[in-house]
Amino acid sequence: MTFRNKRRTAVNNVMLSLTGVFAFLTVTILILILGYLVYNGVTSLNVAFFTKLPVGPGQAGGGIANAIIGSVLVVAVASLFGLPIGFLSGVYLAEFGAGTKFAYVVRYTADLLNGVPSIVIGIFAWTVVVKPMHHYSAFAGSIALSLMLIPITARSTEQFLLEVPRAMREGALALGASKWKAIATVIVPAARKGILTGMILGVARISGESAPLLFTALGNQYWCRGLMDQTSTLPVMIYKLATSPYDDWHQQAWAAGLILLGLVLIANITARVVLTRGASVPKG
């Protein structure tokens, strides 16, 4: 082999191995994150952690029950708005508006809305909900999160509807079904697993958001007394605990982090593996 060819082979081997190393680096990072969270968080997990209110620094016991309930409330209400609106917009994009200029504009806007920094969404929700009402509320947080959920759901619904074979649509229409009947009884059911996957992933994504809740749901040391009351949520709670100067709060931050990451990953794995094998969702 000439020197030139030896060098070419060497470059080939080095660069290709390097790409492999980079790829496996992602796995390492994921394992490190998970491992470190479990290692630090698991010791603080006990029944009280799930059932009690937070206590001050230096006091033993206490939990983050109010933050768990708060998160569930805020995310549930956000889903109540975000999922149907996103779903119906997705149906428009894939079915009624397919090929039209207007659908193109809406699709592009949905992608842009999806890319708006979450802190900006939080500020927006503050100006339209918190400011006119003069108080922070779980409801304002839900509005902020639903604004993030709508474009995600719309785009994933659209994507999975488009994957339904054309023959199925035409079959339904040929049998005399009107367009909406074909959509409601044939096309959407055929894509339901994918649509559900997209929804679960969307809800998992907003469950981990803290920035939009900082100026809306705010936080609360006690139980949240309803949708119009301010409330503590898991992500914001983790932020407050982690940035506090107290060691026992740091411990709680690890445990809360473990719970949050656990929930988000379980939702992701369930959605991707159980419902749609190998399905991918829109990035962004």
Place this chain on the structure above:
Amino acid sequence: MASPAAVTQPRKKALSERLRGGDMVAYLLTIFFATLILLVTVYIVYELWMYSLPTLKKFGFSFIGGQIWDPNPDKNVYGALPFIYGTLVTSIVALLISVPLGVGAAIYLSELAEQKLSNILTFLVELLAAVPSVIYGLLAIFTLVPLMRDYIGPFLEKFLGWTPFFQSPIYGTGYLTAGLVLAVMTFPFIISVSREALMAVPREQREAALALGATQWESTYQIVLPYAKLGIIGSVFLGLARALGETMAVTMVIGNDTHIHASLLNQGYTIAALVANEFNEAGDVQGPALVELCLVLFVMTMLINAGARLMITLTTSKGSARA
């Protein structure tokens, strides 16, 4: 696509008849919500603009160039430059690390790995992208910050301290730490979008290069990468837009210093972090100033996102089979 609706509506029906048929109702319902997406997005811009009008009027363009941020009631001076600088610097640091890593990993996933392994790794990459930002912040505070303070920072200062970028003081928090966290967060996005762009490169391109005697790396570097260039640049822009707007993880490790520092080891501030820290207690002038910063951030990410989407659409829509 030819509209299948034409099949069901061979003749023009009366409005009442079409409403009864349900098609019109379903159409109006879905287009209403689709329009809502459009309106909300426009309304976000309008609302940010209206709320920041006082500072827009008061400071004008000097807001962008101003270097002093002093909410003290008898000063009330607001300049955005330190935060725009911090936002850009942390994002650029992040991309300098995550682009080579991400594109490299994407090459492995699309060109080298067996389909099965590639799928498993891609799945893990997507899980990594799902980790909430506050979790990254939590980990960074307790692992990366001490590491930076005690080992990486002093090491960099010792060997690169002659440049203005790696000088003491070393706090552990700061531009470089935030950049590293952002690198880990943008990495999965760059991988999964680049991988798709690479997989859209026609198989013939690779085979032609190999048949002409190119090594696999030469085929990848000189043929496949240029072919997928736009898609990869798009993925980088997408990563950049995320890095610019990332809030929680950065807020936790940036150090909250409202001055501009050349040294990456020093503490700084980003737009998102400043808004997160100060908005709830902001005064009459400070509040609108913070919202104006949000507007700046919004416009930055919008432009980058719009460009990224365009480039990704251009490459992946060319479409083709996997190699």
